[in-house]
Amino acid sequence: MATLFGILRRAAATRQYWVQARLSSTAASRQGELIDWVKVNGGSVSHAISISYPNAATGAGLQAAQACKAGDRLVHLPAHCQLTYGDNTSPKLMSLIEKVPQELWGAKLALQVLQERCLGTKSFFRHYISNLPVGVPGIPLFFSQDAIKALEEYPPLSQQVKRRCRWLVSFADGELADAASSSGDPFEGQRIDANMLGWAMAVTTSRAFRVRGPDKPAAQLPLIDMCNHSFAPNCQVFPGQDGSVDLVASRDIQASEPLLLSYGNLSNDFFLLDYGFLVPLNPFDAVAVRFDVAFFQAANALSKQKVDDEALDTVEDFQEALLAELKLAGPEADRELMVRRSLPSCSPRAVAAARILSAQDAAELAGRSAESLGQWKQAVSPINEVKALRMLAGVAFFVLSRFPATLEQDKQLLAGQSAGPLPDDMALAVQFRLGKKQLMAELLHDLANRIKALAMQPIGRQDSTAAAHHSTGNPGKRSYSTSTAAWTVKDVLR
Incomplete structure (x- = not known):
């Protein structure tokens, strides 16, 4: 090369x-x-x-x-x-x-x-x-x-x-x-x-x-x-x-x-590859993430939810069907997801996939199409939403962790604090990767704020009953304490 x-x-x-x-x-x-x-x-x-x-x-x-x-x-x-x-x-x-x-x-x-x-x-x-x-x-x-x-x-x-x-x-x-x-x-x-x-x-x-x-x-x-x-x-x-x-x-x-x-309305990938420039704070910029069940479930584990290692890369039939509807599974799957700097602008398929993989059983998603699951304002339930948001946060964290250099190190490079001013092409390359890191950092901040807001919302009787039902589900499934009907989403965050 x-x-x-x-x-x-x-x-x-x-x-x-x-x-x-x-x-x-x-x-x-x-x-x-x-x-x-x-x-x-x-x-x-x-x-x-x-x-x-x-x-x-x-x-x-x-x-x-x-x-x-x-x-x-x-x-x-x-x-x-x-x-x-x-x-x-x-x-x-x-x-x-x-x-x-x-x-x-x-x-x-x-x-x-x-x-x-x-x-x-x-x-x-x-x-x-x-x-x-x-x-x-x-x-x-x-x-x-x-x-x-x-x-x-x-x-x-x-x-x-x-x-x-x-x-x-x-x-x-x-x-x-x-x-x-x-x-x-x-x-x-x-x-x-x-x-x-x-x-x-x-x-x-x-x-x-x-x-x-x-x-x-x-x-x-x-x-x-x-x-x-x-x-x-x-x-x-x-x-x-x-x-x-x-x-x-x-x-x-x-x-x-x-x-x-x-x-x-292009991402900085297109602007740099085809035009030779970058748009700072580009509202249409995105990070490409390849969907994989094991990757999303590992991100779920990273977000401090308890997951059996044996559960990685496995899904229930109802989840598989909805993922196929999103074209994230099956022979004609298109697994590329474009993740952006906030939940409202994030890939609807990424949001839907997180909600699907966070569901305890088919009853939790009854009456919801794969398309509607991708609409960020239409949460399945407070519990499911927190789990899905934490999964997306885990994905963003994984993406950030794959960059060898940190945000601060890139800023120092661009400022000439490490080895003097950078050549023009090197400066563009560093600016490009810095933009991707900033995007993921902003998404993590947005997800954290949304999880915090959800944590303050009490869960009604219907949700607590459903949670109790889930706690007695199949072995290997995630379970949560339902010792009182007055519990809140804070329990999920522990």
């Missing part, structure tokens, strides 16, 4: 090839040429917007040159000015695109971008291509070994990075090498290596739109795709007639404000 990342890290040097291939003009003139290109080809660009170009590494952005009103159309882009693949793609290139796995949709579009790059001044999209960034430094594909190692503390992301790297090298050394040595090479005889393919994939995943729907090829939208992200955007993209696309102000915008779009 060291060799693999070394290959991609050399992109900084090989990307100089692309710099030399750019049109011989200044950044300002390239921007003006792009705006003129859109206008000449049937589009429109409002005089109220301008392109900001901080440096070649980070690429361009859009901002308001003067105040805009809500509803103003800022850019109109005809369908033929949207860079995508399909009917007009050469058969040779299309055969390569079809060999790319569907989950790597960005790589499919990347091949079309590379062809346009190789065409140089012959490309219809040459003015757009010349404005693309030279590098996408925040994308983990180009991280150092140390930064990748830091990401390995959170396997759901690091495994995706490694899979992409392996595919890039394999595809470049295989299919692309074969295409270069055959007739009809779609890349004008230029050798496309893993670096170049990685650069194009980073450019497409960080800029592409699904304007034609989720099942259709993605597209690069010149000018429009320069807008940066915000969960409180001031612009929106709307489909127009004949496949055109419009960028429209969604509120009044002041002069010099950046034009912002929402890339979606």
